[in-house]
Amino acid sequence: MSDNDESLDIQQAAETALSTLVPEKSKNLYETTYNNFETWVKEKHVENFTEKVLLAYFLKLSTTLKPSTLWSKYSMLRTMIYLNRNVDISKFTNLIAFLKRKASGYQAKKSKVFTKLEIERFMKEADDKEFLLAKVVLIVGVFGACRREEITFLTVDAIKDCQSFISVKIPNTKTHFPRVFTITEGPIDGINFLHVFRKYAKLRPLNVTHQRFFLTYRKNQCCTLPVGINTIGGMPKKIAEFLGLSNAIEYTGHCFRRSSATMLADSGADITVLKRHGGWRSSSVAEGYIENSIEQKTEIAKRIMGQKDTPNKKLKAVHVEAEATSIASTRNLLIPTPTTCISLRDEKLDASCIHFNNLNNCTFKIYNK
DSSP: OOHHHHHHHHHHHHHHHHHTTSOGGGHHHHHHHHHHHHHHHHHTTOOSOOHHHHHHHHHHHTTTSOHHHHHHHHHHHHHHHHHHHOOOGGGOHHHHHHHHHHHTTOOOOOOOOOOHHHHHHHHHHSOHHHHHHHHHHHHHHHHHTOOHHHHHTOBGGGEEEOSSOEEEEEOSOTTSOOEEEEEOOOSOTTOOHHHHHHHHHTTOOTTOOSOBSOEEEETTEEEEEEOOHHHHHTHHHHHHHHHTOSSGGGOOTTHHHHHHHHHHHHTTOOHHHHHHHHTOSOHHHHHHTOOOOHHHHHHHHHHHTTOOOOOOOOOSOEEEEEEEEEEETTTTEEEEEEEEEEEEOOTTOOGGGOOOOSOOSEEEEEEEO
């Protein structure tokens, strides 16, 4: 092999490696953004990509685009300009300062969230004949803090019915880290989330040729056609309309994910648990999904004034069940193995004063009997 052949092989390998820097899913969007910039550059008869050129271009964009979109354009151009012109615009400090100034005071419009009471009312009042699909989508979306695409492309082989709970694995996430969550029967009197989920799952036709879990549902029947991403994204709006909530259009496809994060935060979970639940790497991003609820504001007000919560009645019987969890490496599922049961039946005992030491990998279920 000649030196020229070796150089050609190295050059091709390098080009292949560089092409992976552009996300495959967004490749067309990256290329369109760069081509629009190139067209503008040619119109202005510019040859070199200097910081002043980029400042002028983003000044033009800022007249029609939101600050969040400007940052998105910047991120795409940073990658494409480096690949095509070998210019690193991340070193353009004045450009970054301009984008930060434009974003100052800007609040991105976010989806509204459902409260626990609204979810309970929908699960109880909505007729399964029309809303069974919406109920199961809501269950998956809230229990798993799922994005609309994660719900849409959920497959049957990612779902494991473990009798006392249902385990769901989301393999392809935005952060490229799989998530596993479980669905339980829930705390709503008269409504069992597991029964609702299984009722829909049993309607799956035998002649379905694909693995998508969510199928089109009409009048107590499912057909083989999978539910599209826009239909899934419109479920929160449909639920909000049923509940008679104002501005139902503001309940977008991100509603379930934000509702899940908000309810988890309101329950007292710390930021580590929240990040693990939603698969967020950044604390600031995770916190951005939390809606400031009335319950949370009331709790803060009580703490400011030193007001104590009304003490709960003494529990006549507290049953604490500790379950150790073992990980099945083949499917990465958490399978409960009961190891310890403790019954405390002294009326003088307060459940809030029970302490445990030296425990590892335990799940506690407390029942008021």
